[in-house]
Amino acid sequence: MFQVITRSTPVIRLLAPRGAVLVEAVRGRKTRTDPKAKSKEGRIKTPPPVDPVEMVVLRERFTEYDLIMRALRLEFKEEMLRKRYEEEVGSLAEERAKQEAEEHRSLMTWNQEENLRMLKIRELRVQKEVEAAEVKKAEAAILREQAMEHFVKEKEGEIMRFQEEAKNFITLENLDQRIEEALDDPKNYNFAIDKDGRVVKRTVLQ
Amino acid sequence: MVRLSSFLLKTYHGGHIVIRLAMAGHKQSNRPFYRVVAAYNKRARDSKYIEQLGSYDPLPNIYNEKLVSFNSDRIKYWMGCGAHPTKPVAKLLGLAGFFPLHPMTVTEAERRRALVELAEGAAPEEVDKQQEL
Numbered sequence: 001m002f003q004v005i006t007r008s009t010p011v012i013r014l015l016a017p018r019g020a021v022l023v024e025a026v027r028g029r030k031t032r033t034d035p036k037a038k039s040k041e042g043r044i045k046t047p048p049p050v051d052p053v054e055m056v057v058l059r060e061r062f063t064e065y066d067l068i069m070r071a072l073r074l075e076f077k078e079e080m081l082r083k084r085y086e087e088e089v090g091s092l093a094e095e096r097a098k099q100e101a102e103e104h105r106s107l108m109t110w111n112q113e114e115n116l117r118m119l120k121i122r123e124l125r126v127q128k129e130v131e132a133a134e135v136k137k138a139e140a141a142i143l144r145e146q147a148m149e150h151f152v153k154e155k156e157g158e159i160m161r162f163q164e165e166a167k168n169f170i171t172l173e174n175l176d177q178r179i180e181e182a183l184d185d186p187k188n189y190n191f192a193i194d195k196d197g198r199v200v201k202r203t204v205l206q
Numbered sequence: 207m208v209r210l211s212s213f214l215l216k217t218y219h220g221g222h223i224v225i226r227l228a229m230a231g232h233k234q235s236n237r238p239f240y241r242v243v244a245a246y247n248k249r250a251r252d253s254k255y256i257e258q259l260g261s262y263d264p265l266p267n268i269y270n271e272k273l274v275s276f277n278s279d280r281i282k283y284w285m286g287c288g289a290h291p292t293k294p295v296a297k298l299l300g301l302a303g304f305f306p307l308h309p310m311t312v313t314e315a316e317r318r319r320a321l322v323e324l325a326e327g328a329a330p331e332e333v334d335k336q337q338e339l
Contacts, residue, residue: 054313054316058309058313061309061312061313062309064306064309065306065308065309068305068306069305069306072285072305073285073286073288076282076283076285076286077285077286077287077288078286079282079286080282080283080286080287081286
């Protein structure tokens with residue numbers, strides 16, 4: 001779009017650049033197709049009056065002002081650049097860099113020492129843990145052996161009991177003998193027993 | 207408030223930085239208050255700015271003063287980076303002494319003085335006429 005100068009002060013009109021278009025570029029409530037209001041039909045819009053003497057004086061003042069502003073701008077730019085340069089490359093920056101490097105080195109050495117110390121402590125700890133584990137293992141082995149022995153003993157005891165009981169078993173050879181013994185020895189289970197263990201053999205006879 | 211993105215992400219084609227007055231967010235009150243602010247040209251007046259460089263209170267206080275503040279170091283920095291001040295900011299800075307006095311300030315003052323002189327010239331004439339009558 002072209003540079004549009006609106007109904008502005010005469011100063012800006014006169015100081016306008018050459019390629020600008022002096023057009024009324026007012027947008028408002030109405031679109032371009034809406035009709036003009038009845039009270040405004042015969043209205044001719046005129047710009048405010050310009051005093052030529054004042055205009056000349058003003059022109060001069062503006063040129064001076066622009067000159068000073070441009071000079072100020074350049075000065076500020078130079079100052080900013082100098083500050084930036086000093087920050088990055090100046091003497092203070094070098095000192096700061098040196099200090100930071102020194103700090104870094106000292107911190108690294110300290111870190112190294114800390115690492116060694118922790119290593120020693122860790123070594124001791126690990127050794128102790130290994131020893132404790134070994135001791136535990138030995139104890140566990142002993143316990144296991146003891147358990148095994150106990151188990152074996154129990155089993156042996158059971159075997160002995162079974163063997164002894166086996167002596168009283170009825171086999172094919174003893175069969176006749178045992179039958180004879182059983183028949184010879186009748187047993188009477190017809191008795192009552194109390195919780196206290198008192199036996200009552202006398203029954204109610206009918 | 208945490209700024210999550212830097213200004214480098216939003217690039218404007220053909221935009222520049224301006225130093226202008228932005229209304230501070232005292233909404234629903236008949237009490238304007240402006241901040242002198244460095245912002246991109248294309249942004250809305252009150253929206254995100256780059257840096258606040260001062261403030262301006264347009265209503266006079268109990269001592270009949272309008273208080274203005276400027277951060278001159280940062281204004282110098284932004285002017286060196288190529289920021290353009292707007293007319294009211296330039297006028298205020300001119301009155302403060304940071305910039306040369308804006309020509310329009312002088313012109314307005316002269317015009318007002320001329321009007322006052324005219325009024326004084328008219329009033330004694332009227333008084334004389336009335337006396338004559």
